[in-house]
Amino acid sequence: MQRQVYRTVSWKFDVPTLDIENPDALAAYLRATGHIDPDEQPRLTTLAGGVSNRTVLVERPNGDAWVIKQALEKLRVQVDWFSSPERIHREALGLRWLVELAPPGTITPLVFEDFDAHLLAMQAVPQPHANWKSLLLSGLLKLDHVRQFAELLAAIHANAYRRRDELAPAFDDPSFFISLRIEPYYAYTAQQAPEAAGFLNALIEDTLAQRLTLVHGDYSPKNILVHDERLILLDHEVIHWGDPAFDLGFSLTHLLSKAHHLLEHRAAFAAAANYYWQVYALALGYLPWTDDLERRAARHTLACLLARVAGRSPLEYLDSEERERQRAAVLAIIAQPPTSIATLVDQFLHELDNR
Ligand SMILES: Nc1ncnc2c1ncn2[C@@H]1O[C@H](COP(=O)(O)OP(=O)(O)O)[C@@H](O)[C@H]1O
Ligand SMILES: [Mg+2]
Structure with missing residues (x-):
């Protein structure tokens, strides 16, 4: 199994404050970190549904599609509810292992993980779903x-x-x-x-x-x-x-x-x-x-x-x-x-x- 730690290359942004729901910021981040080409224009769509994370669909011109998930410190619920954004790395560890443990095709493979921005990218489930x-x-x-x-x-x-x-x-x-x-x-x-x-x-x-x-x-x-x-x-x-x-x-x-x-x-x-x-x-x-x-x-x-x-x-x-x-x-x-x-x-x- 792939145990490589996905470290990102240097960038000029304040990564801990990156908000992936900001399309310009996310596109700039993906280019600067080398995850997409320097002149690439991905299609970025914020996905609704989660309360404890930001999730954004990234559709690349080459046909690849990823979902970027970034853990929120303050959950989007009515009462104040906080949880460390570090938990995204637990999820990434889970993804690495579940691909091996669960039946074929039931888990979205991990694409990369960023320990500074507290985010991960995984394969998107294709449409229609x-x-x-x-x-x-x-x-x-x-x-x-x-x-x-x-x-x-x-x-x-x-x-x-x-x-x-x-x-x-x-x-x-x-x-x-x-x-x-x-x-x-x-x-x-x-x-x-x-x-x-x-x-x-x-x-x-x-x-x-x-x-x-x-x-x-x-x-x-x-x-x-x-x-x-x-x-x-x-x-x-x-x-x-x-x-x-x-x-x-x-x-x-x-x-x-x-x-x-x-x-x-x-x-x-x-x-x-x-x-x-x-x-x-x-x-x-x-x-x-x-x-x-x-x-x-x-x-x-x-x-x-x-x-x-x-x-x-x-x-x-x-x-x-x-x-x-x-x-x-x-x-x-x-x-x-x-x-x-x-x-x-x-x-x-x-x-x-x-x-
Ligand atoms: N890999 C994926 N492919 C397609 N849609 C996804 C994927 N990951 C998340 N989503 C969409 O984003 C929503 C929220 O993601 P989820 O991982 O459940 O986050 P939360 O922890 O905020 O509930 C999901 O219900 C789904 O609609
Ligand atoms: Mg969920």
């Missing part, structure tokens, strides 16, 4: 996409575990996971929903002690693009060595919250959640930590279902009535958390129906 979250919210649920979503995650978890001697030290630092997931999703939610505080605090302690394999940390349909019916995974800044049950709970929450929101597709999304777990478990195979995984994934699903209505980052498509219903449903279930995903899905639907 669709964001999977948008497809799902419009009711376009395909089991083949769910299968790919499950197999992609299982490949990362299983293949990274096999290479744990190399990967565990490289992804050892959980600080971005703690500041961008544990605090805003679990710890903050424990304050907002005191009935769940015991459950959430025990889960925090347990999950931080599980150092099992590579965890994506943002495994959500929003970070999946569908091109030619194939899923491509983006957005790896929270990747770390930790607890695979978190990825399962985080992702199952998206399927189940859509089961809640899209009443006419409720049964289909519930079936998709069960199918997702089954395909994942089969593709993962038997590893030393799989015996207890389903039980713990069910707990993370409950925690994330609650966090996405009561934490710092609520799902924007759920209205206040839906948020209240989801909160009440989860609080009813966590008194006696189920140990299987199938039971969890049944109980969640049952509790929603009762409210």
Whole structure:
């Protein structure tokens, strides 16, 4: 694998203050750093959608297309929320490894990384493509996409575990996971929903002690693009060595919250959640930590279902009535958390129906 560190050549700009959404500044930067030709005129388009990064599509006259991603120090959310721009280098490390671990074609290769401007460039996903979250919210649920979503995650978890001697030290630092997931999703939610505080605090302690394999940390349909019916995974800044049950709970929450929101597709999304777990478990195979995984994934699903209505980052498509219903449903279930995903899905639907 390519372990080259992409250092840039000298330039005359104040690189730490470079704003890649400024087209003139970005074009000048790309020329000065030698990433494009001195007289090249790339087409630059700011991409919408992210809250914690700037992302710009660079289309070169030679047909190459890159996405440049630059981490923001202050996230674009309503409350003040800060995170070190250094996390872009975690994402770059993630890209280098995921290309080897995930199924072919599911990861955009890294093109270059700049440690001064805190940015990276990766291959752009070709057009036409669709964001999977948008497809799902419009009711376009395909089991083949769910299968790919499950197999992609299982490949990362299983293949990274096999290479744990190399990967565990490289992804050892959980600080971005703690500041961008544990605090805003679990710890903050424990304050907002005191009935769940015991459950959430025990889960925090347990999950931080599980150092099992590579965890994506943002495994959500929003970070999946569908091109030619194939899923491509983006957005790896929270990747770390930790607890695979978190990825399962985080992702199952998206399927189940859509089961809640899209009443006419409720049964289909519930079936998709069960199918997702089954395909994942089969593709993962038997590893030393799989015996207890389903039980713990069910707990993370409950925690994330609650966090996405009561934490710092609520799902924007759920209205206040839906948020209240989801909160009440989860609080009813966590008194006696189920140990299987199938039971969890049944109980969640049952509790929603009762409210
Ligand atoms: N390699 C890529 N090819 C095409 N579009 C991309 C690529 N990377 C990011 N994008 C677009 O930019 C959006 C934000 O990127 P993402 O990596 O998810 O950043 P954030 O961390 O801000 O959410 C994505 O939802 C997608 O629409
Ligand atoms: Mg994203």
